Amino acid sequence: MVKKKHLLAINGLMWTAIGIKISITGISHYLKTPPEQLWWMIPLSVLVFAGFYMMFTGIVQKYSERIQSLPGPKEPVYKTFSLKGYLIIAFMITLGITLKHIPGIPGSFFAWFYLGLGLGLLSAGIRFLIRWRNSE
Numbered sequence: 001m002v003k004k005k006h007l008l009a010i011n012g013l014m015w016t017a018i019g020i021k022i023s024i025t026g027i028s029h030y031l032k033t034p035p036e037q038l039w040w041m042i043p044l045s046v047l048v049f050a051g052f053y054m055m056f057t058g059i060v061q062k063y064s065e066r067i068q069s070l071p072g073p074k075e076p077v078y079k080t081f082s083l084k085g086y087l088i089i090a091f092m093i094t095l096g097i098t099l100k101h102i103p104g105i106p107g108s109f110f111a112w113f114y115l116g117l118g119l120g121l122l123s124a125g126i127r128f129l130i131r132w133r134n135s136e
Helices: 004-031 035-069 083-100 107-134
Strands: none
Touching (some): 004 035, 004 107, 035 107
């Protein structure tokens, strides 16, 4: 059992760590990319980041409110997410693993997509940590 306030910190650290890991994967693919391809990949990373930033803004709000509405002063960590949230996480992990094992997907895809996704996750983690710091 964890104080509700600390559930925000746990979420923040988890999303931050995942965002860093996925960003590093994207960067490692960028480093293997010929420089002449960067002109179109960097804007795609920015667009992917912007899309995930907006999507994760709603998720941070929703799950912060969920945590604050939990009935007790202390709650188990698993109550942070709903069943739907866990199913989405499982789907995303499965999709990521599957994509990496499909032959023919170019490394450039992983560069621009994973960097944008990773930075979006990192920004959500930071927003959870800000909410934790500012909570009562």
